[in-house]
Amino acid sequence: MEAAAPHDPAEPTPTANSVGLTVTSPEQMRELGRRLAKLLRAGDLVLLSGELGAGKTTLTRGLGEGLGVRGAVTSPTFVIARVHPSLGDGPPLVHVDAYRLSGGLDEMEDLDLDVSLPESVIVVEWGEGKVEELTEDRLQVVIHRAVGDTTDEVRQVTVTGLGGRWATTDLTVLSA
Numbered sequence: 001m002e003a004a005a006p007h008d009p010a011e012p013t014p015t016a017n018s019v020g021l022t023v024t025s026p027e028q029m030r031e032l033g034r035r036l037a038k039l040l041r042a043g044d045l046v047l048l049s050g051e052l053g054a055g056k057t058t059l060t061r062g063l064g065e066g067l068g069v070r071g072a073v074t075s076p077t078f079v080i081a082r083v084h085p086s087l088g089d090g091p092p093l094v095h096v097d098a099y100r101l102s103g104g105l106d107e108m109e110d111l112d113l114d115v116s117l118p119e120s121v122i123v124v125e126w127g128e129g130k131v132e133e134l135t136e137d138r139l140q141v142v143i144h145r146a147v148g149d150t151t152d153e154v155r156q157v158t159v160t161g162l163g164g165r166w167a168t169t170d171l172t173v174l175s176a
């Protein structure tokens with residue numbers, strides 16, 4: 001057996017951990033959210049990407065159900081962020097829709113996301129390039145809609161854990 005090449009200390013330690021899933025209905029997307037909720041705890045940041053109508057809010061609805069929080073998760077029309085307190089003793093869910101925001105965290109200063117993150121699960125739709133500086137540990141969820149047939153309910157979902165927080169988490173449990 002050949003010995004593995006020694007890790008070059010100049011290289012960053014690889015910590016990405018990724019799983020690809022196929023979701024075939026809105027109900028399955030919610031179920032994925034419920035499963036994802038089991039992996040989450042206070043201090044976790046989840047970034048949801050995907051085009052309009054990909055299913056980001058649908059996934060967040062399942063997350064809210066899985067976390068057991070109060071209030072239905074909806075697509076906010078005017079509200080940028082909504083806090084759903086836990087009905088039990090779990091963390092609250094902070095649901096942010098950054099679609100209308102072009103800037104970064106400075107534009108969301110009033111939300112005090114940095115203050116609430118340690119005791120909350122924060123989920124951000126359209127947050128790419130805007131909220132990463134909150135923490136280097138984050139879960140990146142990318143939802144791709146099958147192109148062409150607009151009636152198609154099939155979505156390709158990639159969940160990637162970044163940073164030490166996710167380095168040893170087995171994300172394949174999401175596809176169970």
Ligand SMILES: Nc1ncnc2c1ncn2[C@@H]1O[C@H](COP(=O)(O)OP(=O)(O)OP(=O)(O)O)[C@@H](O)[C@H]1O
Nearest residue numbers: 023024025026029052053054055056057058153155
């Ligand atoms: N497999 C699927 N997963 C999720 N949603 C699906 C799926 N198939 C069809 N849909 C439908 O697509 C729509 C997804 O809407 P949703 O609000 O969750 O998207 P979104 O990504 O949050 O959009 P936006 O960018 O406008 O916030 C819903 O009407 C849902 O019923």
Ligand SMILES: [Mg+2]
Nearest residue numbers: 056057075125
């Ligand atoms: Mg949405």
